Amino acid sequence: MTTNKKNKNKTRRSFIHQASGAMGAVAVVSAGWPLVDQMNPSKDVEALSKVEIDLAEIAEGKSKTVMWRGKPLFIKHRTDAEIKEAQKVDVSNLPHPQKDEERVKNPKFLVLIGVCTHLGCVPASDKGEYRGWFCPCHGSHYDTSGRIRKGPAPTNLEIPPYEFTNENTILVG
Amino acid sequence: MKKNNTNNSNSVLEWIDYRLPIISLLKHSAVDYPTPKNLNYWWNFGSLAGFFLLVQIITGIMLSMHYTAHVDHAFSSIEHIMRNVNHGWLIRYVHMNGASFFFIVVYIHIFRGLYYGSYKAPRELLWWLGIIILLLMMATAFMGYVLPWGQMSFWGATVITNLFSAIPIIGEGVVQWLWGGYSVDNPTLSRFYTLHFLLPFLIVGVVVLHIVALHTHGSNNPLGIDRKGPQDSIPFHPYYTVKDFFGLGVALTIFFFVVFFAPDYLGHPDNYVPADPLKTPAHIVPEWYFLPFYAILRAIPDKLGGVIAMFSAIFVLFLLPWLDTSKVRSATFRPIYKLLFWVFLVDAIILGWIGSKPAEGSYILVGRIATSYYFIHFLIILPLLGYFEKTKPLPSSISKPVLAE
Numbered sequence: 001m002t003t004n005k006k007n008k009n010k011t012r013r014s015f016i017h018q019a020s021g022a023m024g025a026v027a028v029v030s031a032g033w034p035l036v037d038q039m040n041p042s043k044d045v046e047a048l049s050k051v052e053i054d055l056a057e058i059a060e061g062k063s064k065t066v067m068w069r070g071k072p073l074f075i076k077h078r079t080d081a082e083i084k085e086a087q088k089v090d091v092s093n094l095p096h097p098q099k100d101e102e103r104v105k106n107p108k109f110l111v112l113i114g115v116c117t118h119l120g121c122v123p124a125s126d127k128g129e130y131r132g133w134f135c136p137c138h139g140s141h142y143d144t145s146g147r148i149r150k151g152p153a154p155t156n157l158e159i160p161p162y163e164f165t166n167e168n169t170i171l172v173g
Numbered sequence: 174m175k176k177n178n179t180n181n182s183n184s185v186l187e188w189i190d191y192r193l194p195i196i197s198l199l200k201h202s203a204v205d206y207p208t209p210k211n212l213n214y215w216w217n218f219g220s221l222a223g224f225f226l227l228v229q230i231i232t233g234i235m236l237s238m239h240y241t242a243h244v245d246h247a248f249s250s251i252e253h254i255m256r257n258v259n260h261g262w263l264i265r266y267v268h269m270n271g272a273s274f275f276f277i278v279v280y281i282h283i284f285r286g287l288y289y290g291s292y293k294a295p296r297e298l299l300w301w302l303g304i305i306i307l308l309l310m311m312a313t314a315f316m317g318y319v320l321p322w323g324q325m326s327f328w329g330a331t332v333i334t335n336l337f338s339a340i341p342i343i344g345e346g347v348v349q350w351l352w353g354g355y356s357v358d359n360p361t362l363s364r365f366y367t368l369h370f371l372l373p374f375l376i377v378g379v380v381v382l383h384i385v386a387l388h389t390h391g392s393n394n395p396l397g398i399d400r401k402g403p404q405d406s407i408p409f410h411p412y413y414t415v416k417d418f419f420g421l422g423v424a425l426t427i428f429f430f431v432v433f434f435a436p437d438y439l440g441h442p443d444n445y446v447p448a449d450p451l452k453t454p455a456h457i458v459p460e461w462y463f464l465p466f467y468a469i470l471r472a473i474p475d476k477l478g479g480v481i482a483m484f485s486a487i488f489v490l491f492l493l494p495w496l497d498t499s500k501v502r503s504a505t506f507r508p509i510y511k512l513l514f515w516v517f518l519v520d521a522i523i524l525g526w527i528g529s530k531p532a533e534g535s536y537i538l539v540g541r542i543a544t545s546y547y548f549i550h551f552l553i554i555l556p557l558l559g560y561f562e563k564t565k566p567l568p569s570s571i572s573k574p575v576l577a578e
Contacts, residue, residue, distance in 0.1 A: 034260035038235050042257040 050173035052165070055109055063125050065114065068172050072114035072122055073160060074133075075170075078144060082131075083107050086145035096155045100145045103159055111170065112146045113160050118153040133157065202388055207406035208413055209394035211571050215289075216392065216413075217420035218282040223380060224421060225275040230373050232268040233317075236261075240320065242366035244359045247322035248447045266436040272314050273439045274428050276462035279307060288514050290502030291393040297494040299386040304490050306379050313372040314460065316365040323444030324454050330357045330365070332457065336470075339477040356450065397503025398567055405571040456531060464528030465521050471532045472544035482544065489551045496551055498559025506565040510558055517550045 041049075051068050053075060058064050063076040078086070086100040087107075104110055114133075116123050121137035128134030129150060130143035140151030147156040162172040190196040239258050241250040254261035283303070286292055292300035319330045334351050338344040353360030391400070400406055407413075431438065439461060443454045459467050469486050473479040489496075504511040520543050527540040 034263055035231065035235055037259045038261060038264060039238065040259050042239075042253070042259060042261070044253065044257040 050171060053170050053172060054168060055170060056168040058109075060108075066172075068113075068160065073172060074110075074112040074114040074125065074146075074157075076110040076112070076125075076144075078108060078110055082144040085131075086143060089143065089145075089147075095148050098145075098147060098156055103145050103147075103156070105162070105164060109170070110144075110146060111160060111162055111172065113158040115158070116140055116153055117148065117155045117157065118151070123157070202384070203414075204408065204410040206388065206409040207391065207400075207403070208409050209392055209400060209571060210405060210407040210412075211394050211396060212392060212413065212416075213395050214416075214420060215281070215285040215395075217417055218278050218285060219387075220417045221278045221420060221424055222275065222282055224424075225271055225278055226373070226376060226380065228271045229268060229275060230377070232264050232271060233370070233373065235264050236268055237370065240366075242320070242363050244322060244362055244448070247320060247362060251321045263432075266432050270428065270432050270436060270439065272317065273460070273462065274424070274431075275310065276314070278424070279310065280462070283307070284518060286393075287517075288504045288511075289393055289395060290397050290497070290499075290504070292494045293497065293502050294494070295390050296386070296393065299383060300494060301491060302379055302383040302386055304487065306376055306383065308487065309372050309376045309379065311463070313369060313376070314462065316369040316372075318444075318460060319362065319365050320369060321444060322362060322448045324446045324448055324452075325441045325444040325457070327357060327448035327450065328453055328457050329459060330361065333459075334361075336480050336483075339480040341477070358450075393502060394571060395503060395505065396568060396571055397501065397505070398571065401570040401572075458529055461525070461529070464526075465524035466528075468524040468528035468540050469544045469547065471528075472537075472540040482548075486547060489548065493551065493555075497555045498557075499555075499562060499564070500559070501564045501567065506567055507558075507562055508565065509562045513550065513554060513558070517547075520546045520550070 049069055051066060051073075053064075053066055053073075055075065055077070058075060058077040060077050061079045061082075063074055066073045066075065083100070089100070091097040091099055100107070114122050116135040116137065118135065118138055118140055121135050123133035123135040123140065123142060125133055128141040130141050132144045132146060132149075133142040134140070135142075135151070135153065138152050140153035141149050142153075142157055143149050145156075146159075148154070160172050162170045165171050186196055236254060239250065239254045239261060241247060251265070254265050256262075258264075286300065286303070315329070315333060319326045334348055334357065337351060338348045340347060349355065351361070352358065353364060391406075394400075441458070443457075446454075458464070466483050466486055470479045470483040473482045499507060499510065501507055504514050523539065523543045524547065527536055527543060530536045532540075
């Protein structure tokens with residue numbers, strides 16, 4: 001071995017060593033990937049990852065909670081007063097500045113993921129100092145646009161990806 | 174220069190090895206380990222068996238993340254694995270066929286041992302540990318086959334557990350204890366799952382002992398004679414690592430051909446029918462690797478006798494180092510044993526074939542003859558052969574016949 005050391009990088013044997021090492025690495029990675037990927041969401045879980053919600057049955061001022069991907073989804077049919085209150089806030093003073101217009105597709109309907117952005121508890125509706133949501137775990141107050149106003153939560157309540165399939169129906173996911 | 178067993182220039186490895194000698198252990202047992210220089214390809218099957226054990230454990234752990242051990246959900250959770258889980262079909266097919274290939278490889282490994290007399294002094298305990306591994310494998314494979322809760326799972330479990338009812342007086346109680354009830358049901362499935370998960374790790378433990386025993390006196394070799402000195406050995410690495418890897422490549426090519434193109438070839442279609450405790454399938458047979466023993470069970474027209482014969486077929490292997498009275502290990506120098514080895518192999522294959530056939534007509538007669546010969550081989554022929562066989566002269570060393578050419 002010691003005599004080979006000088007021209008180690010030149011020999012055909014070292015090329016064969018490196019080539020088989022590289023092939024071995026490719027084999028290990030491609031055999032390993034299925035073993036890792038099997039823990040990703042399976043097809044049946046993915047199939048349940050979209051839900052359709054009928055908005056017509058939610059009366060003005062009321063809200064509805066729907067399960068989506070194992071989490072609660074809040075759909076609030078806001079009153080004109082609540083919409084106005086949400087729109088007139090000066091966003092520059094908020095912990096997570098976002099205009100109400102950025103957070104809705106139709107201002108009447110606010111769609112939120114009902115999970116506190118602090119540590120994952122579910123906030124209670126129509127509670128708290130800003131008459132939006134209040135998280136009982138560590139006291140985060142959200143307003144009628146689901147924005148964090150007071151308390152330890154770092155960001156506003158998350159808006160899921162959704163679209164209106166017609167005037168009264170949304171498809172979330 | 175401080176004391177250094179690794180001859181490795183990497184100082185981090187030296188630092189670790191000084192405190193925890195894993196690198197020198199590896200070097201001692203898998204790199205420098207002196208190995209007879211004349212091993213042929215039949216010596217590949219030990220490391221291949223280790224590889225398939227590893228494959229079974231890894232894929233098994235993956236499957237356990239998606240499987241549900243409950244009579245109402247087991248069958249559908251298998252279908253869930255096949256259809257929904259990412260690459261679940263691949264992992265399950267590898268696990269299913271991996272079991273078969275594990276047995277193929279281990280059976281070849283055992284017959285290698287029989288041909289070259291690898292069970293003889295000083296390797297009796299090495300041989301015993303191997304038989305214990307085989308028994309643990311059989312228990313593990315049987316319980317694993319119950320888990321999909323198909324028709325074959327259910328009725329296989331029923332038949333095999335009922336074997337214990339042949340035990341006089343306590344048999345019935347033992348069977349109810351195994352079942353956790355009055356029939357194969359949810360408690361049975363649940364405990365089989367636990368044991369199916371546990372036993373492979375016991376196998377790993379026994380494999381470690383098997384390797385320790387192996388490395389105490391080193392591998393046997395095709396000539397079956399002891400090494401006379403360093404000139405008869407070569408280091409394990411690179412000679413046998415390369416040879417083992419090449420063999421592994423060939424084995425994996427065959428294995429994945431089956432996994433991808435005939436994944437259900439070795440199984441039974443009935444096991445894709447959910448378990449029904451009210452209806453036994455018309456033709457019930459165990460997995461192929463149990464067939465010779467199943468044939469022995471059925472050859473004896475008595476319940477207890479059949480069970481005793483079946484278990485004796487394996488336990489006779491424990492006595493083999495003393496039943497074979499010949500001092501010569503390798504069949505190469507035992508002309509009669511060499512012939513009888515092949516006769517015995519054919520007999521074992523006939524038993525496997527009989528095991529797959531219904532117990533009727535001439536199959537019964539052939540099964541009884543083959544069963545008798547199985548025991549005659551071990552209990553009569555081998556003890557006598559040691560005294561009567563005229564063996565060929567042994568070479569004086571492993572190197573001698575090579576250098577003489």
